[in-house]
Amino acid sequence: MDVYRVVTEGGEGATFSQVVDEVIELYDRKKYDFKNIKRRIYDCLNVMISSGCLKKVGKSIRPVNKTAASTINKRLEANALRTEYKRRIKYHTSLLEDKKN
Numbered sequence: 001m002d003v004y005r006v007v008t009e010g011g012e013g014a015t016f017s018q019v020v021d022e023v024i025e026l027y028d029r030k031k032y033d034f035k036n037i038k039r040r041i042y043d044c045l046n047v048m049i050s051s052g053c054l055k056k057v058g059k060s061i062r063p064v065n066k067t068a069a070s071t072i073n074k075r076l077e078a079n080a081l082r083t084e085y086k087r088r089i090k091y092h093t094s095l096l097e098d099k100k101n
Contacts, residue, residue, distance in 0.1 A: 002026055003044045004053065004072065013060030016045060 006022045020041045024034055048054045054061050
């Protein structure tokens, strides 16, 4: 999700290395093995290019079109909300079960 947002917010496109650098900046450098993360970011970019979410123009990577980018962002946000709501429901259900006992 972070990878796609970095590419879509980049405006006119970014190179693979720019995307990797920006995503790595989001994480604490002491906790993670960045060689592995860098490899996974490249994998992620290649999957998004092959699935049609992104396109490679020369050395830059760009979203296919703005409407597709906004649709994907809306879906990602909806999935995040759905996950949060499920977590809250589970939490409150467990509270109610504890009160019954």
